[in-house]
Amino acid sequence: MRKEQWCLAVEKREAEETRHRLLGEGLLDRRCKPRPEGGAVLFPVVREVPGALRCEFEAVPEQVVLPRHELVGGIAIMQENDPGGARRLLAARPSLATVLFPETPVEGEYRIRRFAVLAGVPSTRTRVTEYGLRFDVDLAHAYFSARLSTERQRVLRAMEEGERVLDMFAGVGPFAITLARRAAFVVAADLNPAAVHLMIHNIALNRAENVIPMLADAGHLLRLDFSPFDRIVMNLPLAAPQFLLTAARLCRDGGTIHLYALEEREGEYLPLIRAVTRGEVVERVVRTYSPGKWHAVYDITVEKEGSGESSV
Numbered sequence: 001m002r003k004e005q006w007c008l009a010v011e012k013r014e015a016e017e018t019r020h021r022l023l024g025e026g027l028l029d030r031r032c033k034p035r036p037e038g039g040a041v042l043f044p045v046v047r048e049v050p051g052a053l054r055c056e057f058e059a060v061p062e063q064v065v066l067p068r069h070e071l072v073g074g075i076a077i078m079q080e081n082d083p084g085g086a087r088r089l090l091a092a093r094p095s096l097a098t099v100l101f102p103e104t105p106v107e108g109e110y111r112i113r114r115f116a117v118l119a120g121v122p123s124t125r126t127r128v129t130e131y132g133l134r135f136d137v138d139l140a141h142a143y144f145s146a147r148l149s150t151e152r153q154r155v156l157r158a159m160e161e162g163e164r165v166l167d168m169f170a171g172v173g174p175f176a177i178t179l180a181r182r183a184a185f186v187v188a189a190d191l192n193p194a195a196v197h198l199m200i201h202n203i204a205l206n207r208a209e210n211v212i213p214m215l216a217d218a219g220h221l222l223r224l225d226f227s228p229f230d231r232i233v234m235n236l237p238l239a240a241p242q243f244l245l246t247a248a249r250l251c252r253d254g255g256t257i258h259l260y261a262l263e264e265r266e267g268e269y270l271p272l273i274r275a276v277t278r279g280e281v282v283e284r285v286v287r288t289y290s291p292g293k294w295h296a297v298y299d300i301t302v303e304k305e306g307s308g309e310s311s312v
């Protein structure tokens with residue numbers, strides 16, 4: 001669409017300088033594009049200024065600025081409690097059913113949040129598709145983070161075919177069901193009944209019959225007859241380090257533990273790991289958590305002989 005308005009004509013070589021000056025003075029009209037004409041450039045301006053002419057411009061389509069949000073399946077989680085923004089978001093993204101605002105941080109043993117529904121269907125349940133797998137999640141009743149999808153694929157790529165895997169804090173099963181693609185079997189434990197309920201549903205949804213779901217406290221897993229495991233996933237960033245000794249005992253000599261931890265200093269958990277095994281340790285940043293804090297993963301090769309792990 002073309003529209004007539006005020007503009008300033010300047011020589012091409014002065015164009016960049018003029019653009020900066022007009023921007024700085026708040027005179028440049030962003031709803032139209034500057035236009036070259038002969039050896040000059042025409043800059044649309046918001047009002048009549050000395051030397052301004054009337055000319056026609058191509059209007060730039062108005063951009064809808066959407067509020068910041070995180071997507072989990074058909075749910076958007078907004079960072080601000082802004083119902084107007086939520087309605088705009090819903091209108092702009094046809095795949096969305098619901099917009100939520102977290103009223104609490106992730107908290108408690110089950111690592112869940114309470115949400116307010118800002119717009120759309122009043123539900124915290126949705127389906128997430130991740131690398132061809134489907135996970136039904138209920139954000140108010142069981143932990144789920146779509147941001148870990150790349151990390152799950154990284155661990156899958158590190159696996160050999162036919163491994164025996166333990167997921168100590170399995171939630172609704174995203175790690176367990178992903179790793180089941182290469183594993184002989186995956187034992188998947190969680191102490192939140194709602195999470196285990198959804199995990200059983202997700203196992204059926206993905207026909208991952210080699211996942212063994214378990215309502216259990218990770219502290220009791222030493223009694224398992226399935227051990228030793230080739231690989232153990234410990235995704236409970238605030239408290240997993242407390243269970244490291246249990247994991248080391250359940251892991252075979254030469255097996256791998258992926259320990260997720262929240263830290264403020266590189267190598268913060270190395271002394272603890274060294275008390276359990278002297279095997280190789282590689283530390284990586286998974287994502288930032290808050291200023292000065294991040295989620296790290298330690299890939300630990302468990303070396304048992306002479307490691308002194310039993311003395312801890």
Ligand SMILES: C[S@@+](CC[C@H](N)C(=O)[O-])C[C@H]1O[C@@H](n2cnc3c(N)ncnc32)[C@H](O)[C@@H]1O
Pocket residue numbers: 109110111142143144145148168169170171172173174175189190191192195216217218219235236237
């Ligand atoms: C951060 S969530 C991770 C869930 C899952 N691994 C994922 O990536 O979505 C941690 C999970 O550990 C469970 N949990 C907390 N303490 C536990 C314990 N002592 N034993 C077993 N599960 C526990 C919580 O219920 C929660 O589902």
